[in-house]
Amino acid sequence: MKIAVVAPSSRFSEEAAARVEAIAAERFAGVEIVFHPQCFFRHNHFAGTDEARAHALVTVANDPGFDAVWFARGGYGAGRIAEAAIAALGPAARDKAYLGYSDAGFLLAGLYRAGFPDVAHGPMPQDALRDGGEAAVERALAWLTRRDPASLEGGLEPGERHAAFNIAVLGAIVGTPLEPDLAGHVLLLEDVSEYAYRTDRALGHLTAQRGIRAVAGLRLGRVSDVPPNDPDFGESEEEIARFWCARAGIEWLGRADIGHDAANKVVPFGSL
């Protein structure tokens, strides 16, 4: 079992990589995690130039020697390379799993749209640096190596299709060539570090999209590190989500166990 890590978005760190390697060595015998050198590149905001990030992703994805591609972290940058990188993927790329969340959602979206069968929203190597982040890394590795059902978000139902995204990231995907067909899917959403008025605006935008109105329903994960709204917004994130679901005719299906935190569970795209 060989897992490649690449960093399509923001700069990654040797420290996070070392923690992930230590966890894998201690608890996942026989699993080899290969951090592509690009993970430690730096170009302004990004883990290397667009060309370097795309090249690393395409190289490991097309390499039949790897069983999975694990996105190192979010931040920002995957959307700049996703379309071109996915267009360069061959048959070997379809035989592996892809795991990430947050800004990696640009890639999850494009890969799922392109028919890749094994795409999932879940913890990334960078989560090793969170308080309690070891559990997140173990959860991700348990899913990547043996599809451990304990890694899955608890409300996923066999026979239903699912997708999960960060709200701001999905807002930047809709209407672009990366937008997947989510008709009939249960859509799980989470967000972090957004003012309440922005979450309201983003959900208004999303729930007005024709493609999003076709989902089977919406579940809201954690919305964390919300800066104080001045004046107070007066509605919780759940009230905001219910408001827009009701207006859009989207079924409100309750909360979800995903978020920008160590408890973030795995959501495979499509059916279980």
Next chain:
Amino acid sequence: MKIAVVAPSSRFSEEAAARVEAIAAERFAGVEIVFHPQCFFRHNHFAGTDEARAHALVTVANDPGFDAVWFARGGYGAGRIAEAAIAALGPAARDKAYLGYSDAGFLLAGLYRAGFPDVAHGPMPQDALRDGGEAAVERALAWLTRRDPASLEGGLEPGERHAAFNIAVLGAIVGTPLEPDLAGHVLLLEDVSEYAYRTDRALGHLTAQRGIRAVAGLRLGRVSDVPPNDPDFGESEEEIARFWCARAGIEWLGRADIGHDAANKVVPFGSL
């Protein structure tokens, strides 16, 4: 000449209203500015509930006694009421001018889409509180009362069609029932208080939309109060806009004299 002011977004203030009234009394004899009482309502983040804001807008727009509707300020909230309010507008509403920018862009978009002939992006009463804001208010009133060509953005060309928006606001409009047909238009964009990575993400999203790819070209206004990116983003707002225009095949037409500041010029939607 009678101008109605309503506040479809965030809370407005008596102080700004008083300054606008003083400017009008001193320099615009015969112009009556009527601040609808709703301007001073408060409901959480907003200048009154959705119902109150929509009702005030519909009332003054449908009142043949007013020549113009001037949006008091931006912030956030117009997108929650725009679709329903515009659907409630009758023939008298088409005979008047509408002026605003920032969050008021939700209304400019929907009104222009609905075929309203006299919709413009430009200063609002709240700008009276800016340093040098008196000039912005005068510029707006000169346009509202006598279509003063000196109020116009300097690069507008007769025979061309134009539209202007805040980047984040237009990003929340595309794909919704408020999105106007901007094919063949010169699109002027500005933004404020966004991290460089967010402007990059927002322009990536916008320039990937089918509707936006149909514009005649893009001009970039001021992008101000940009919080420091950590690490430095390494590209100016102009480099970011040029990057996405080049990738999307949208013609880059240079800078524009609009922005969240006292120098913000008027951009009538459509042809001059």
